[in-house]
Amino acid sequence: MSAQTQSKTDFSTDPNANKGMDFSTDAYLDMDLLRFLTCGSVDDGKSTLIGRLLYDSKSIFEDQLEAAESASLSRGDQRMDLALLTDGLRAEREQGITIDVAYRYFATPKRKFIIADCPGHVQYTRNMVTGASTANLALILIDARHGVIEQTRRHSFITSLLRIPHLVVCVNKMDLVDWSQETYDKIREEFEEFAARFEITDITFVPMSALTGDNVVNRSQNMDWYQGPSLLHHLENVHIAGDRDMIDPRFPVQWVIRPQGDEHHDYRGYGGQIASGVFQVGDEIIALPSGMESKIKSIDIGGVPQPLATPPMSVSIQLEDDIDISRGDMLCRPNNQPTSGQDIDAMVVWMAETPMKVGKKYTVRHTSNEARCIIKNLNYRLDIKTLHRVEEAEDLKLNEIGRIAIRTTKPLFYDPYRQCRVTGSFIIVDEQTNNTVGAAMIIGETS
Amino acid sequence: MTSATEPTGASSHYKLTHLKALEAEAIHIMREVAAQFEKPALMFSGGKDSIVMVRLAEKAFRPAKFPFPLLHIDTGHNFPEALAFRDKLVEDIGERLIVHKVQDLIDRGDAAEDPGPFPSRNRAQIPTLLDAIDKYQFDALFGGARRDEEKARAKERIFSFRDDFGQWDPKNQRPELWNLYNGRHRMGENIRVFPISNWTEMDVWQYIMLENIEIPGLYFSHKRDVVKRRGQLVPIGDDPFGPRDGETIINCTVRFRTVGDMSCTAATDSPASNLEEIVAEVAAARASERGARMDDKTNEAAMEDRKKEGYF
Numbered sequence: 019m020s021a022q023t024q025s026k027t028d029f030s031t032d033p034n035a036n037k038g039m040d041f042s043t044d045a046y047l048d049m050d051l052l053r054f055l056t057c058g059s060v061d062d063g064k065s066t067l068i069g070r071l072l073y074d075s076k077s078i079f080e081d082q083l084e085a086a087e088s089a090s091l092s093r094g095d096q097r098m099d100l101a102l103l104t105d106g107l108r109a110e111r112e113q114g115i116t117i118d119v120a121y122r123y124f125a126t127p128k129r130k131f132i133i134a135d136c137p138g139h140v141q142y143t144r145n146m147v148t149g150a151s152t153a154n155l156a157l158i159l160i161d162a163r164h165g166v167i168e169q170t171r172r173h174s175f176i177t178s179l180l181r182i183p184h185l186v187v188c189v190n191k192m193d194l195v196d197w198s199q200e201t202y203d204k205i206r207e208e209f210e211e212f213a214a215r216f217e218i219t220d221i222t223f224v225p226m227s228a229l230t231g232d233n234v235v236n237r238s239q240n241m242d243w244y245q246g247p248s249l250l251h252h253l254e255n256v257h258i259a260g261d262r263d264m265i266d267p268r269f270p271v272q273w274v275i276r277p278q279g280d281e282h283h284d285y286r287g288y289g290g291q292i293a294s295g296v297f298q299v300g301d302e303i304i305a306l307p308s309g310m311e312s313k314i315k316s317i318d319i320g321g322v323p324q325p326l327a328t329p330p331m332s333v334s335i336q337l338e339d340d341i342d343i344s345r346g347d348m349l350c351r352p353n354n355q356p357t358s359g360q361d362i363d364a365m366v367v368w369m370a371e372t373p374m375k376v377g378k379k380y381t382v383r384h385t386s387n388e389a390r391c392i393i394k395n396l397n398y399r400l401d402i403k404t405l406h407r408v409e410e411a412e413d414l415k416l417n418e419i420g421r422i423a424i425r426t427t428k429p430l431f432y433d434p435y436r437q438c439r440v441t442g443s444f445i446i447v448d449e450q451t452n453n454t455v456g457a458a459m460i461i462g463e464t465s
Numbered sequence: 466m467t468s469a470t471e472p473t474g475a476s477s478h479y480k481l482t483h484l485k486a487l488e489a490e491a492i493h494i495m496r497e498v499a500a501q502f503e504k505p506a507l508m509f510s511g512g513k514d515s516i517v518m519v520r521l522a523e524k525a526f527r528p529a530k531f532p533f534p535l536l537h538i539d540t541g542h543n544f545p546e547a548l549a550f551r552d553k554l555v556e557d558i559g560e561r562l563i564v565h566k567v568q569d570l571i572d573r574g575d576a577a578e579d580p581g582p583f584p585s586r587n588r589a590q591i592p593t594l595l596d597a598i599d600k601y602q603f604d605a606l607f608g609g610a611r612r613d614e615e616k617a618r619a620k621e622r623i624f625s626f627r628d629d630f631g632q633w634d635p636k637n638q639r640p641e642l643w644n645l646y647n648g649r650h651r652m653g654e655n656i657r658v659f660p661i662s663n664w665t666e667m668d669v670w671q672y673i674m675l676e677n678i679e680i681p682g683l684y685f686s687h688k689r690d691v692v693k694r695r696g697q698l699v700p701i702g703d704d705p706f707g708p709r710d711g712e713t714i715i716n717c718t719v720r721f722r723t724v725g726d727m728s729c730t731a732a733t734d735s736p737a738s739n740l741e742e743i744v745a746e747v748a749a750a751r752a753s754e755r756g757a758r759m760d761d762k763t764n765e766a767a768m769e770d771r772k773k774e775g776y777f
Binding site: 051119285321369386 | 482488489492493500524530612641642644649
């Protein structure tokens with residue numbers, strides 16, 4: 019296999035590659051941000067794809083290329099290993115695997131991109147879930163020679179579980195199947211059939227070869243039967259502004275800003291990040307859990323007034339009335355409130371070596387709130403390979419997913435995860451080790 | 466503050482640019498640390514990243530004072546311009562600065578100069594930092610490190626835990642999901658927090674431009690005495706930063722992409738004299754920012770090793 023050698027040659031001989039993007043100052047200041055997730059294993063050509071995106075957008079520098087080259091040579095490789103550009107930790111380099119989520123960055127004049135590069139194997143489900151939690155879009159790689167495999171189904175399921183709004187299925191290595199439309203159509207059909215069971219609203223398919231660059235940045239000359247955009251064109255243009263919930267105002271209070279000293283002695287601001295919805299000066303609000311109502315007197319960032327705030331802005335809000343509010347409280351609208359409750363039904367991904375035990379007490383962190391909880395019930399474990407429910411399950415082990423019922427020591431102010439990822443998610447913390455051991459997505463109240 | 470906080474480039478208040486999204490994330494992280502820890506501090510070097518961190522702290526906590534001091538680990542190898550800038554900034558913002566000196570630990574015998582004729586003080590920074598943590602009982606330290614700087618950083622969490630010895634264990638990191646940060650820690654443990662983890666060098670420069678943030682003149686082109694050493698332009702100053710045997714001092718127009726110690730920061734041959742020109746230069750650059758840091762070149766896993774020992 020000469021994949022890496024060849025891809026390197028491609029990079030250095032392509033006269034249009036790595037010329038640099040034309041960033042005018044104004045354009046750069048008008049860019050938005052897309053966070054996406056790549057899932058797949060080394061064999062899918064994921065490293066090659068990321069390498070090409072980074073290289074073609076000029077995000078790999080010469081000294082980094084040289085470092086990867088010399089590391090390959092000193093390890094005795096015959097060719098430069100492109101994975102060295104992306105696999106950061108020494109343990110990973112020595113074992114030739116990717117064990118943790120790595121974040122990569124590139125930008126085009128239209129957008130800045132953050133890639134959460136996740137390992138693909140089943141034992142790294144927790145890493146993929148971690149990367150997925152902040153992503154707006156997921157890239158799933160399929161090797162055109164192998165079609166939809168168990169791993170593809172698993173990755174698609176996690177994408178839907180974490181409610182990543184956009185999915186791109188990259189049917190890669192088309193060069194190895196003679197750029198065959200028939201092969202591509204068959205894979206696409208198969209994928210659509212099983213994905214119909216998941217809640218994925220936006221799926222785009224791109225036939226490509228990361229190795230040769232076909233349909234990665236530029237449209238392929240080899241697949242004139244494909245009329246869609248190249249991958250990068252899609253990443254630059256997919257509509258993400260609509261992913262934000264502008265309807266349901268939720269503001270978890272993170273920190274109370276109360277200056278000492280005479281100059282600002284009347285200032286009492288509530289610092290936090292807008293979870294969803296729009297807050298405007300003059301809006302009527304209610305504070306939870308107290309139920310006290312007031313109006314927004316001002317919104318500012320670092321003392322500079324703002325007329326309104328949308329997610330995910332971090333702002334400071336002052337109210338007309340002096341009511342008692344502290345960290346963990348939530349501001350919302352009197353006629354649009356989250357559920358306030360202690361009995362919660364949720365899907366959980368277990369992330370620790372020590373299994374989750376029914377009846378055990380943990381700490382939960384939810385928005386800016388913290389509470390203790392007890393796991394009251396494990397309804398079922400979901401077999402991530404078959405997607406069957408295993409109702410006789412007694413615990414959840416590392417990387418297992420299940421539906422649980424918890425009771426918290428005090429009310430949480432939450433929405434279903436499908437409505438709001440911020441107010442609908444919580445993490446579970448082991449009280450002995452202080453480790454984050456579970457990631458949970460709220461379904462609703464337990465019935 | 467006189468900064469521009471209106472969304473830029475668009476008439477709508479609803480549009481969120483990438484810089485505003487990154488800013489919002491950083492402010493959230495800073496407030497989370499203030500709420501979850503007893504004694505945080507903000508590592509301040511006088512470099513552009515830590516200057517941006519100060520601006521972000523203003524956004525998070527003004528009109529109140531910062532709920533933490535600034536901490537400078539002073540290697541004694543600083544550019545004089547960087548120190549002058551530091552002192553002026555601290556006075557302007559009216560915040561507390563703690564300076565902890567590598568030289569004091571060397572004098573006490575608690576840190577040693579690296580062997581060799583022209584040692585860098587990178588390694589001696591480690592015991593100095595740990596000594597400051599011990600003395601002031603800091604449980605959280607903000608750092609301006611970014612994940613795009615170096616491969617070992619690409620996998621580091623925003624809340625990065627250190628044990629009693631200040632060591633980082635890359636294989637035993639806490640999962641970090643959504644915007645939920647788990648800061649629970651035992652006595653003696655502390656964390657390093659990187660609010661601008663997701664920023665790139667380009668983002669930092671653009672933010673400096675957008676916010677009109679003052680930075681040391683070292684970043685802009687100026688005439689300076691340098692020598693060519695191992696293919697790099699090395700600044701020449703007072704002893705011990707004079708020229709070595711056989712080196713010829715040349716005076717040329719340079720600037721610095723990164724401001725570290727004089728002993729290990731190379732200059733860039735560049736005419737960029739304002740932020741617009743710097744941004745254009747960064748966009749066209751062929752070498753990474755840390756490529757100008759001689760300390761990372763020692764070996765391929767250099768950064769990972771130093772991090773494990775407690776380096777930032």
